């Protein structure tokens with residue numbers, strides 16, 4: 298197989314990352330804009346030692362798994378690479394990714410990976426969306442080129458070009474009301490005299506538009522991220538939105554002078570209403586501020602936490618350690634059936650929210666500690682019966698893995714948004730723990746992303762040959 302070579306193939310699988318996968322002479326070829334069972338003519342665009350990449354020149358026979366994608370940006374915006382794939386197929390390919398990662402990276406081919414639990418909603422399910430502003434519009438095939446080139450682009454990052462943005466008028470993963478609010482902000486920003494932020498020169502004012510929705514209260518948060526103060530430009534926008542959308546109960550301006558394309562502000566200024574919105578999971582209420590983590594699929598979060606609780610199997614006497622606790626949602630969810638829960642989290646604002654959330658829900662057996670898990674874990678003097686782990690995409694640091702094993706909890710419940718780092722960390726833990734089963738939960742329909750919950754049980758001392766203990770799961 299050579300660079301630029303043209304081949305006719307049938308796509309055999311779906312790769313993690315959203316591309317189609319086919320093996321040619323034993324080598325994996327990742328094909329953009331292709332789904333399993335598509336018969337396509339492809340051209341090799343990149344040839345590496347162990348894999349190749351290709352683009353589709355012609356779709357000869359479309360896959361029977363294809364459905365028509367309702368979003369006009371499907372195939373262009375990298376966000377929903379599987380919108381054209383039947384939802385049932387998406388669920389099965391996600392399960393396979395988890396299974397294969399645990400088999401190949403975690404070296405455990407026999408771990409039980411259950412069928413993926415579907416999302417209740419497959420459109421309009423996101424409670425948070427972040428749009429980026431840029432003077433560089435990404436031109437894509439079929440784009441309306443009659444629009445003035447000078448108009449700033451507002452939307453999502455273009456694939457592989459960090460400073461360009463795909464101009465997006467609405468996102469179907471977001472509720473309709475959110476798209477209406479976004480449209481008003483977009484029009485205002487495009488007409489404003491201050492320029493949008495240029496990621497190459499680091500000049501310009503408007504950086505990000507972030508919207509958040511509370512499903513339970515139907516409250517909206519608008520967070521405008523700018524490179525500096527500009528009340529004279531922001532307050533008229535806040536007033537306009539307040540007049541048009543009565544469900545906006547929080548509008549803030551985060552200011553960041555940092556060059557990195559991250560929407561966290563060094564300072565936050567209230568433009569309208571309260572600085573938080575309030576959402577609910579099960580019978581618990583949570584105040585969420587602009588910079589704190591909260592699961593982006595609210596109904597999916599309830600399902601996810603229900604599985605965490607079932608795997609934790611608490612009886613009311615246990616000490617629980619919740620690592621990477623965010624705004625304390627899992628800690629508080631479990632506190633009702635535990636003796637004590639300790640949450641560790643890096644972001645101080647999230648810890649403050651967690652403490653407020655505990656007080657709001659009259660939960661008194663939770664303690665939250667701010668700091669890097671790697672350092673704070675060695676400083677806390679508890680012996681947990683159950684450890685919950687819900688790390689960011691890059692998983693756990695080896696030091697943290699070691700410290701968790703030294704604490705020797707009976708059970709570990711590992712929640713992961715990245716099958717590869719989950720599998721890598723399970724490989725470390727499997728010397729002392731049996732991986733009982735893994736439950737994938739689909740929180741992100743039409744994307745290749747998948748959340749998984751793994752249940753691990755410690756080998757008993759007499760199980761020196763590390764035979765899996767018999768486990769009963771209801």
Ligand SMILES: C[S@@+](CC[C@H](N)C(=O)[O-])C[C@H]1O[C@@H](n2cnc3c(N)ncnc32)[C@H](O)[C@@H]1O
Pocket residue numbers: 590591592621622623624625626627641642643644647668669670671687688689
């Ligand atoms: C996937 S979120 C989990 C949040 C929470 N469990 C929930 O369900 O809402 C991961 C969290 O880990 C935190 N985090 C990232 N690196 C960390 C570190 N080194 N030490 C402690 N927390 C960290 C992030 O701030 C984020 O809140």
